[in-house]
Amino acid sequence: MKTDVFQQFLRRVASTPNAKAALDDSLHKSHSTKSTSGHLGPYSPSSAAARSNTTLGSTMTTASTATATTANYGHSKINGLHLNIPKSPNGSALDLRRVGTFRRTYSSNSIKKKSVEVSPSSFVKIRLLGKGDVGKVYLVRQKDTERLYAMKVLSKKEMIKRNKIKRALAEQEILATSNHPFIVTLYHSFQSEDYLYLCMEYCMGGEFFRALQTRPGKHLLEEDAKFYAAEVIAALEYLHLMGFIYRDLKPENILLHQTGHIMLTDFDLSKQSSPAGEPTIVKNASPSMPPAIDTKSCIAGLRTNSFVGTEEYIAPEVIKGCGHTSAVDWWTLGILIYEMLFSVTPFKGNNRNQTFEKILNIEVPFPDHPSAQPVSALCKSVIRKLLIKDDTVRLGSKAGASDVKAHPFFKTTNWALLRHLPPPIIPQQSFGTDAINFRQMHESVSLDIEGEELVLQKPGGKNLFANFSSVTLHHDGDDD
Numbered sequence: 001m002k003t004d005v006f007q008q009f010l011r012r013v014a015s016t017p018n019a020k021a022a023l024d025d026s027l028h029k030s031h032s033t034k035s036t037s038g039h040l041g042p043y044s045p046s047s048a049a050a051r052s053n054t055t056l057g058s059t060m061t062t063a064s065t066a067t068a069t070t071a072n073y074g075h076s077k078i079n080g081l082h083l084n085i086p087k088s089p090n091g092s093a094l095d096l097r098r099v100g101t102f103r104r105t106y107s108s109n110s111i112k113k114k115s116v117e118v119s120p121s122s123f124v125k126i127r128l129l130g131k132g133d134v135g136k137v138y139l140v141r142q143k144d145t146e147r148l149y150a151m152k153v154l155s156k157k158e159m160i161k162r163n164k165i166k167r168a169l170a171e172q173e174i175l176a177t178s179n180h181p182f183i184v185t186l187y188h189s190f191q192s193e194d195y196l197y198l199c200m201e202y203c204m205g206g207e208f209f210r211a212l213q214t215r216p217g218k219h220l221l222e223e224d225a226k227f228y229a230a231e232v233i234a235a236l237e238y239l240h241l242m243g244f245i246y247r248d249l250k251p252e253n254i255l256l257h258q259t260g261h262i263m264l265t266d267f268d269l270s271k272q273s274s275p276a277g278e279p280t281i282v283k284n285a286s287p288s289m290p291p292a293i294d295t296k297s298c299i300a301g302l303r304t305n306s307f308v309g310t311e312e313y314i315a316p317e318v319i320k321g322c323g324h325t326s327a328v329d330w331w332t333l334g335i336l337i338y339e340m341l342f343s344v345t346p347f348k349g350n351n352r353n354q355t356f357e358k359i360l361n362i363e364v365p366f367p368d369h370p371s372a373q374p375v376s377a378l379c380k381s382v383i384r385k386l387l388i389k390d391d392t393v394r395l396g397s398k399a400g401a402s403d404v405k406a407h408p409f410f411k412t413t414n415w416a417l418l419r420h421l422p423p424p425i426i427p428q429q430s431f432g433t434d435a436i437n438f439r440q441m442h443e444s445v446s447l448d449i450e451g452e453e454l455v456l457q458k459p460g461g462k463n464l465f466a467n468f469s470s471v472t473l474h475h476d477g478d479d480d
């Protein structure tokens with residue numbers, strides 16, 4: 001968390017008498033994660049169920065606020081769907097505070113940004129790890145270092161066709177700016193004539209979603225779900241502090257590092273508040289608790305209106321199209337905890353329309369059949385509070401992550417030492433090529449990475465990808 005934003009924050013709170021205790025937890029976390037275990041660096045050889053995974057995007061038009069608030073509880077057409085929605089008390093408050101674009105400077109000690117030191121021909125493809133709609137992710141080996149990486153290769157043609165350039169730029173920006181143990185590390189980004197490349201840390205444990213499928217009953221025990229929820233909260237807290245809303249939390253976007261700790265990936269739906277707001281301090285209700293960081297204030301200026309997310313994880317305010325904030329991430333956390341415990345999401349319907357109606361109208365149903373795993377009242381309470389439909393009263397809506405962390409469900413969570421606790425699922429060690437928890441990908445791997453040549457800025461002409469930074473990032477703890 002040694003970013004310019006965070007450093008400004010440190011300077012400011014240093015002069016605030018009560019604030020130091022609030023920072024200790026975060027600093028401890030930040031330092032401890034870098035010291036003994038080191039950065040979760042690139043995997044080096046030395047050291048299959050599927051569900052519909054459609055991410056909704058800009059192909060659907062956003063609803064007009066007027067349509068969404070015509071009745072207290074009535075039939076409305078939103079995003080092309082006919083839905084019964086309750087009237088939002090402040091549905092008319094379409095707040096699109098937008099500020100000029102801003103590119104972050106890299107004043108941090110922990111990430112050193114250099115001009116790119118590799119090209120497509122520096123890597124050899126080993127196998128296909130995953131596919132998205134504009135790109136593919138390959139396990140690759142860097143020729144000179146023998147290190148393994150996950151290389152996301154995005155087709156410029158597809159991005160132009162599907163209007164996804166901005167998303168790829170945002171993803172690069174977020175990955176290049178982030179330095180957190182639970183967020184996938186970016187090592188290089190570059191482009192060729194036809195492709196953009198993101199060379200990331202290889203998460204050998206594969207998709208968390210796949211790992212869940214291998215558990216008895218395809219679900220986790222409450223304590224184990226709490227562990228993963230805590231790691232996700234730590235990652236979201238960091239992203240919010242940096243001014244990003246993640247917007248696409250789901251088990252498919254959580255990868256497992258070889259140690260079993262989680263790593264969030266896939267930031268193409270994330271939204272940046274530019275510039276990130278100033279973090280502030282919130283006093284805890286209980287005098288025995290230290291003051292905490294208000295991460296909500298870092299993105300308080302960001303309310304966005306795009307219709308994005310994944311069907312079963314989408315928040316009510318996104319469906320209603322009346323603008324959404326970082327509170328969407330706390331909604332998706334509620335769905336994730338539920339899915340980890342019960343192996344289904346709470347509002348799943350027979351089709352998209354029915355799912356959306358349930359998201360908008362029904363209270364979270366807890367399974368009561370004899371085979372359902374029993375969960376504690378505190379666990380139900382945190383899920384219910386995260387799944388409050390009104391995003392202005394939802395858990396996390398006041399002071400962000402600090403609210404969620406303070407819920408009694410997490411009373412036993414040692415936030416400072418999360419990274420040092422043994423994860424419930426430890427991926428079997430492999431030598432990379434026989435990786436587990438990945439979908440079966442049937443594709444012969446061509447060596448076209450080697451055939452592509454690096455493209456830097458082309459003089460003249462309109463380069464739609466000119467803002468895609470070609471960089472090599474050096475992280476503290478890397479041994480080269």
Ligand SMILES: Nc1ncnc2c1ncn2[C@@H]1O[C@H](COP(=O)(O)OP(=O)(O)OP(=O)(O)O)[C@@H](O)[C@H]1O
Nearest residue numbers: 129130131132133135137150200201202203265266
């Ligand atoms: N760092 C990584 N280590 C290991 N596997 C990865 C890594 N990044 C991505 N993958 C694999 O590739 C898949 C697709 O990655 P990702 O979701 O980032 O691609 P995408 O093109 O953005 O997909 P989408 O269309 O869902 O946004 C992941 O589900 C995962 O299986």
